[in-house]
Amino acid sequence: MNVDRYALFGHPVALSLSPRIHQQFAQSLGETIIYNKEVVFPEHFSLAVCNFFEKGGSGLNITVPHKESAYRLADKVSEDAAIAAAANTLWIKDKKIHADNTDGRGFIQDLSRQKIKLKNKTIMILGAGGAVRGILAPLLKQNPKQLFIVNRTLKKVEQLVEDFSNLGKISALSMEEIHRQPIDLLINGISLHQIPIDKINLKPRANYYDLKYSKAAEASLLWAEEQGFNKISDGWGMLVSQAAESYKIWRGKMPDITEVLKWNDK
Known part of the structure; x- marks a missing residue:
């Protein structure tokens, strides 16, 4: 069975809880996903994004220092991304890179x-x-x-x-x-x-x-x-809410964030 792959691209990302948050969302909805975090340096960002999607990746979250680069790289952008001139969520649709900003x-x-x-x-x-x-x-x-x-x-x-x-x-x-x-x-x-x-x-x-x-x-x-x-x-709460918005974009379902908001070991 092919499992949809997602990732966070940024630098640094070592302390990010995004993989844990998205895995919890998937579990709560009875779904299975792979979500990793990857250190990506600015000079490698465009190539890393293209390689990720060419190898079948389903969606990306983008964090510092790449949000402006993600916006510029996209073929189609949402109104929120266009106004901010920055994107934190990327996905492929009709062979085009789409971008949104859920922050x-x-x-x-x-x-x-x-x-x-x-x-x-x-x-x-x-x-x-x-x-x-x-x-x-x-x-x-x-x-x-x-x-x-x-x-x-x-x-x-x-x-x-x-x-x-x-x-x-x-x-x-x-x-x-x-x-x-x-x-x-x-x-x-x-x-x-x-x-x-x-x-x-x-x-x-x-x-x-x-x-x-x-x-x-x-x-x-x-x-x-x-x-x-x-x-x-x-x-x-902002982090969890924007993550839920990204999950909905990728998978068409809005996860319940109640349990994640309660985490006290973050």
Whole structure:
């Protein structure tokens, strides 16, 4: 019996839980798949993707630093991938490479699950990397009052503002200006040592969300507790939700994520 093969391409991938997550999805649906993770260097990315599909691979998840390359490599792209100019999910259909970006949908689903409101809220994002880019369009579609992006390199933020300004109220802020805006939600996409911890201006019952998860987010979650945020979350729910969206694209079935969300050894 031929078993459908899937994989995660990135660098690094050693700590990724994607194989375990997708195997759990398959098991819960009574299906059998093979899912591996592979270290792929940037200079080998295009060849690795083509070889994977030529050898009968069914689908790929793409992580750093290849999401922009995956978008450029694809023959057909979804609206979410096109807006983000990045892709985290690839598959073959009609002999063409198709691409989607499920990061933003996974992020919004996780916030909704936690009952974190976005409409008419003032939101600040720390960082301007690929993870941030992937969530901006879905975030703006929720109609926040204002979305501010803060990064040490202001040029990168200004580019994001230019790319997404047609979708809603989005502005760039320097680290020096961070104290001027009282916020309802702080989304962290950078390392703890980069946060100007003495300058955050919180509204009552402000919430905190770190796009990282597990040990990578531990220090920032502790910092958030000290700041007095209301709800404090890491990106585990986002990871699981975006993975479920990828699984549905590949296999036509949406897995139940309830059990995976409960994993406490991640």
